[in-house]
Amino acid sequence: MNPFEKIFNFQIISRLDEAGSLALTSQERSWLKTMLRHPASEAAFTPETLSKLNTLLEPEASIEVGEIIMEKARSKERQVYHPLLRTLRRMIMQNQGILIAYQIKHGGERTDQAGFPHKLEYNMYKREWYLQWYSTRQRSLMSTKLRNIVSVEVFPIPAKRIDDLKARIARLLDGLKESACVQVIPTFNAELSRILSAFSCFDKSVSFDEASGIYQIHVNYMRDDSEFLLSRIRFLGLRVKITQGEQLKRRMLKTADMAIERYGGMCN
Amino acid sequence: MAKESFDKEIQFLRMLSLAGGAYSRQQFADRLGISVHTYDKTLRNLKEMVTVLQQDLPAEQGTELSEWLRYNYYESADPLLLFLFRAKSLKETESIRLTLLLTALQTQERTAKDLQDLCSEQMPADSPLPDEKTIRGDLKYLEEVGVILRVNERRPYRYKAANDLIDQLTDDQLLDLYDYVDVIANTQIPSVQGYLLRDTLKKVLRKRGFNPEATETHRYKYNYHSRILDEAHLYTIFGAIQQRRRIRFLYLSPKKGMNYTSQNTNPLFERESAGITDSILPLRVVYDHQYGRWYLIGHHARMGIKKFRMEGLTQIEEGEPVEEEEYAEKLKALEAQLKNSWVTDTNRAVKVAVRFYNPSRSGANFIRERVEAQGQWGVITEESDSTFLYEIEVNEIYEIKPWLRSFGSSCEILEPRWLRKQFIAEWKELRSYYESI
Numbered sequence: 001m002n003p004f005e006k007i008f009n010f011q012i013i014s015r016l017d018e019a020g021s022l023a024l025t026s027q028e029r030s031w032l033k034t035m036l037r038h039p040a041s042e043a044a045f046t047p048e049t050l051s052k053l054n055t056l057l058e059p060e061a062s063i064e065v066g067e068i069i070m071e072k073a074r075s076k077e078r079q080v081y082h083p084l085l086r087t088l089r090r091m092i093m094q095n096q097g098i099l100i101a102y103q104i105k106h107g108g109e110r111t112d113q114a115g116f117p118h119k120l121e122y123n124m125y126k127r128e129w130y131l132q133w134y135s136t137r138q139r140s141l142m143s144t145k146l147r148n149i150v151s152v153e154v155f156p157i158p159a160k161r162i163d164d165l166k167a168r169i170a171r172l173l174d175g176l177k178e179s180a181c182v183q184v185i186p187t188f189n190a191e192l193s194r195i196l197s198a199f200s201c202f203d204k205s206v207s208f209d210e211a212s213g214i215y216q217i218h219v220n221y222m223r224d225d226s227e228f229l230l231s232r233i234r235f236l237g238l239r240v241k242i243t244q245g246e247q248l249k250r251r252m253l254k255t256a257d258m259a260i261e262r263y264g265g266m267c268n
Numbered sequence: 269m270a271k272e273s274f275d276k277e278i279q280f281l282r283m284l285s286l287a288g289g290a291y292s293r294q295q296f297a298d299r300l301g302i303s304v305h306t307y308d309k310t311l312r313n314l315k316e317m318v319t320v321l322q323q324d325l326p327a328e329q330g331t332e333l334s335e336w337l338r339y340n341y342y343e344s345a346d347p348l349l350l351f352l353f354r355a356k357s358l359k360e361t362e363s364i365r366l367t368l369l370l371t372a373l374q375t376q377e378r379t380a381k382d383l384q385d386l387c388s389e390q391m392p393a394d395s396p397l398p399d400e401k402t403i404r405g406d407l408k409y410l411e412e413v414g415v416i417l418r419v420n421e422r423r424p425y426r427y428k429a430a431n432d433l434i435d436q437l438t439d440d441q442l443l444d445l446y447d448y449v450d451v452i453a454n455t456q457i458p459s460v461q462g463y464l465l466r467d468t469l470k471k472v473l474r475k476r477g478f479n480p481e482a483t484e485t486h487r488y489k490y491n492y493h494s495r496i497l498d499e500a501h502l503y504t505i506f507g508a509i510q511q512r513r514r515i516r517f518l519y520l521s522p523k524k525g526m527n528y529t530s531q532n533t534n535p536l537f538e539r540e541s542a543g544i545t546d547s548i549l550p551l552r553v554v555y556d557h558q559y560g561r562w563y564l565i566g567h568h569a570r571m572g573i574k575k576f577r578m579e580g581l582t583q584i585e586e587g588e589p590v591e592e593e594e595y596a597e598k599l600k601a602l603e604a605q606l607k608n609s610w611v612t613d614t615n616r617a618v619k620v621a622v623r624f625y626n627p628s629r630s631g632a633n634f635i636r637e638r639v640e641a642q643g644q645w646g647v648i649t650e651e652s653d654s655t656f657l658y659e660i661e662v663n664e665i666y667e668i669k670p671w672l673r674s675f676g677s678s679c680e681i682l683e684p685r686w687l688r689k690q691f692i693a694e695w696k697e698l699r700s701y702y703e704s705i
Binding site: 001008015018020046056063066083119120121124125192193204215225228230242246252255258261 | 561
């Protein structure tokens with residue numbers, strides 16, 4: 001098993017594309033065969049498709065590399081697949097409007113909500129699926145956990161409105177963009193690779209001032225990611241300091257105050 | 269491309285994706301331990317690859333590779349670093365020939381002779397015509413990697429492309445397959461082969477008339493993309509473990525400034541090697557979900573259990589095998605030591621006791637949910653309406669500490685007392701970072 005096979009070479013791939021040809025290696029089939037053992041496969045396919053795939057892949061070897069891997073500090077996998085994914089992805093692909101009913105945070109249910117679905121989003125940290133959709137009644141973007149959706153059905157939307165809805169969603173998403181700057185405290189520069197890894201799940205760029213030895217991490221994030229960003233910053237403790245982002249700074253100050261309070265105040 | 273060259277490209281891409289934009293050419297080259305000339309050459313090669321692979325890339329994005337790595341971050345689930353695995357160098361004639369052969373076999377069964385004739389007709393005029401031996405060699409390779417198969421038992425053998433997995437599926441089934449591969453490659457490890465398959469399926473869907481947007485319905489938030497770079501070493505290590513062989517490598521500690529040391533053939537550019545050559549019996553690899561990083565863990569003749577960050581491993585070579593008994597004994601000992609590791613720490617176990625505070629607002633108890641989901645083998649006990657207790661025996665506190673700290677004021681350390689004191693001191697110091705605002 002060598003992921004660097006020459007058949008994967010970019011020139012071959014691009015020539016095959018031009019010719020409209022395919023190259024499907026046994027490595028890829030073996031990977032799939034192994035991964036079809038995951039219980040998620042049952043929600044991902046109809047029983048007929050799954051059994052067809054298993055038959056087609058029968059002659060392949062499995063990849064047993066999983067035997068040597070230990071996964072640590074992982075969130076429990078609440079769900080890898082949700083039964084609604086197949087339905088919803090087709091609605092998104094076909095630009096269909098939806099009528100959705102879902103449970104809300106504080107108990108109770110919202111029913112008959114009309115909207116337009118945008119994307120299915122998996123939160124790697126919470127290990128959970130969300131539907132991002134535009135609510136035509138509330139004129140706002142919504143993010144609803146798939147497990148909270150009670151029902152969803154097609155709701156006709158005039159074809160001429162679709163481009164307008166898409167443009168509106170793009171504008172709303174644009175409006176949710178935020179940015180912040182986090183400085184690495186130079187005494188921790190030896191841990192730079194760890195610190196940058198901790199931010200590598202964000203869209204970010206890094207700047208470095210050679211004279212002062214200071215690294216600044218510029219993070220671009222969506223407004224609803226700010227809780228996660230803050231938890232990453234708390235995770236790193238004294239190693240980093242927010243230098244731009246007033247809201248985030250105030251939150252860190254408040255957290256520090258409250259944490260000190262938990263331990264009996266400043267005199268402790 | 270030589271093995272060493274891959275080490276360089278992995279390091280190069282990792283630095284580009286982690287510290288994108290931070291360094292000037294000279295600084296970047298210094299940190300990788302290469303010359304500016306090599307830096308330019310590597311960057312040129314990578315850019316060329318990107319340009320060929322991503323023809324739809326907007327022109328203004330195509331200029332800087334570090335910018336390109338950020339491109340589409342929130343819009344696409346395409347793993348941008350996958351192209352490392354497409355970097356193996358190849359002669360142009362070979363890539364033309366292999367494409368011709370594969371294309372000829374897509375829908376028809378053909379013999380080596382048929383294919384040789386076909387190549388003679390279709391190879392560009394300035395390329396050398398392939399002889400029979402070359403064609404047979406190509407077919408042997410394509411059969412080995414499984415992209416074609418032999419359809420009959422007797423000579424002359426006929427071949428065809430091994431595309432059944434795709435050809436036998438209806439459009440709707442293929443869409444389900446694409447989604448499954450997309451989800452699994454993004455959420456599970458290992459994933460490189462899954463991402464390669466995803467690329468292929470994406471093309472098939474387009475060929476069958478699906479809109480390009482049809483393959484962009486899923487997104488993955490907080491994904492560690494650079495994790496796939498370390499999968500480059502995974503199969504080498506797996507092979508060695510299967511054969512119970514030791515491995516030798518040059519380890520470049522990511523904590524030191526330099527990430528890559530070239531095997532110098534030109535004495536003019538000779539540098540002192542910054543790494544340490546080491547030899548261990550590999551036992552396991554650990555994937556840390558908190559940072560998306562990999563570790564190699566093995567047994568070292570003098571030092572016992574030793575851990576290495578995968579990203580520091582270069583020039584891996586297989587060494588002598590050991591007896592099965594020795595391997596089993598070392599593995600058993602390791603598993604016992606790792607039992608209480610938050611990640612990889614094998615030092616003495618400490619009992620940590622923590623009080624968690626439920627959120628004051630009504631509704632979902634996201635603190636409790638997070639502790640239940642991420643607290644590994646720790647035990648939760650009820651305390652009051654507003655609090656619960658969490659206890660865990662864990663090897664040292666260094667690895668669990670960031671996780672506990674990430675809960676902010678919702679977490680109060682009870683035991684050990686010295687850890688409680690550390691938290692108090694740290695929160696006071698953190699407060700001083702922000703008190704002037």
